[in-house]
Amino acid sequence: MIIDSHGHYTTAPAGVQIFRATQITFMGNPVKHPVNVSDDEIRASLEKGQLKLQNERGTDIALFSPRASWMGHHFGGELISRYWTEINNDIIKRVCDLFPDRFIPVASLPQSPGVPPEKGVVQELERVVNEMGFVGCNLNPDPSGGFWSDPPLGDRYWYPLYEKLVELDVPAMIHGSGTCNPAFTTTGSHYMNVDNTGFVQIMDSDIYKDFPTIKFIMPHGGGAIPYQYARFKGLSIMSKRMPFDELLSKMYFDTAIYNQAATEFLIKTVGVDNVLFASEMIGGVQAEDPDTGRQYDDTKPYIDGIDWLTEADRRKLFEENVQVAYPRMKPYLEKIQ
Numbered sequence: 001m002i003i004d005s006h007g008h009y010t011t012a013p014a015g016v017q018i019f020r021a022t023q024i025t026f027m028g029n030p031v032k033h034p035v036n037v038s039d040d041e042i043r044a045s046l047e048k049g050q051l052k053l054q055n056e057r058g059t060d061i062a063l064f065s066p067r068a069s070w071m072g073h074h075f076g077g078e079l080i081s082r083y084w085t086e087i088n089n090d091i092i093k094r095v096c097d098l099f100p101d102r103f104i105p106v107a108s109l110p111q112s113p114g115v116p117p118e119k120g121v122v123q124e125l126e127r128v129v130n131e132m133g134f135v136g137c138n139l140n141p142d143p144s145g146g147f148w149s150d151p152p153l154g155d156r157y158w159y160p161l162y163e164k165l166v167e168l169d170v171p172a173m174i175h176g177s178g179t180c181n182p183a184f185t186t187t188g189s190h191y192m193n194v195d196n197t198g199f200v201q202i203m204d205s206d207i208y209k210d211f212p213t214i215k216f217i218m219p220h221g222g223g224a225i226p227y228q229y230a231r232f233k234g235l236s237i238m239s240k241r242m243p244f245d246e247l248l249s250k251m252y253f254d255t256a257i258y259n260q261a262a263t264e265f266l267i268k269t270v271g272v273d274n275v276l277f278a279s280e281m282i283g284g285v286q287a288e289d290p291d292t293g294r295q296y297d298d299t300k301p302y303i304d305g306i307d308w309l310t311e312a313d314r315r316k317l318f319e320e321n322v323q324v325a326y327p328r329m330k331p332y333l334e335k336i337q
Contacts (some may be wrong), residue, residue, distance in 0.1 A: 001319045006254050006278035007062035011049040013041040030079035065106035069186045071177040073111045074145030082120050085110035093132045101336040105134045111143040117161035129168045135328040139172040141198040146181030154205020162211050171215035174198040187284025195223025221257035226269040252325045254278035258296040264306050272313045276322045
């Protein structure tokens with residue numbers, strides 16, 4: 001089975017966009033009004049996009065979450081973020097109910113700058129996991145959208161969320177959202193900043209000492225982590241915290257990096273047991289690679305082309321590791337196998 005660990009609903013029907021536009025227009029008066037989206041609209045948005053590509057590229061099932069850049073945690077305040085997140089998570093649940101053999105739900109969290117996790121984030125995580133069957137979440141370490149105004153991930157500010165992640169046995173993918181800092185582009189420099197900074201904040205913390213079983217996924221190949229392995233390892237030694245290689249062994253890194261050499265380097269650096277197959281389609285890079293003639297986010301051939309991987313390695317990358325990272329996937333897979 002080929003399981004894509006990183007997909008976003010970037011082709012959501014117009015009704016979802018209309019809700020957001022209305023919400024932003026009337027930001028001073030947050031209201032959660034109904035979203036006018038039919039099941040047929042959801043089906044059409046996927047059958048012409050995500051599902052079409054999954055079928056063409058040989059992906060059996062995808063972990064599916066709301067469009068990350070859309071969440072815009074820097075817009076408005078606590079209620080704006082809460083209502084927008086609930087709407088998006090509800091839509092993801094509908095997607096997965098309509099296509100239970102192709103999608104498994106992963107949540108966004110209703111984050112807002114300066115609003116601690118115990119005020120809404122923990123409650124939404126409980127709702128989507130306990131009531132709706134979600135298997136994980138995306139955690140934005142920078143809700144301010146490029147200004148990093150909240151405490152670092154190692155601060156006890158985040159501990160109520162970590163306690164709930166461990167209690168529910170669900171992982172968090174460290175994933176940014178939109179940026180309002182003109183110095184950055186959302187799916188370029190900002191996302192890479194989030195990958196790198198989020199990782200270093202975890203490295204420079206006692207998170208794994210206090211929560212030994214917590215699971216984090218670093219998307220986009222971990223940003224610069226593999227390439228700058230020696231720098232980060234040296235800094236880790238200087239900090240006298242968890243040994244760097246032990247830290248890497250506790251985390252997961254996905255293959256949404258769009259290049260075979262980079263994919264191979266990632267696997268060699270962090271180890272085959274800690275890499276998850278991912279494409280992030282339909283995501284921020286929608287272009288054809290002139291060297292291969294394929295879309296950049298057609299990432300399965302990058303793994304297929306690594307000749308030193310064993311069949312056991314490929315099973316880990318395509319289906320086994322993700323089930324360890326997301327243990328609540330099991331009931332979904334049992335229904336379709």
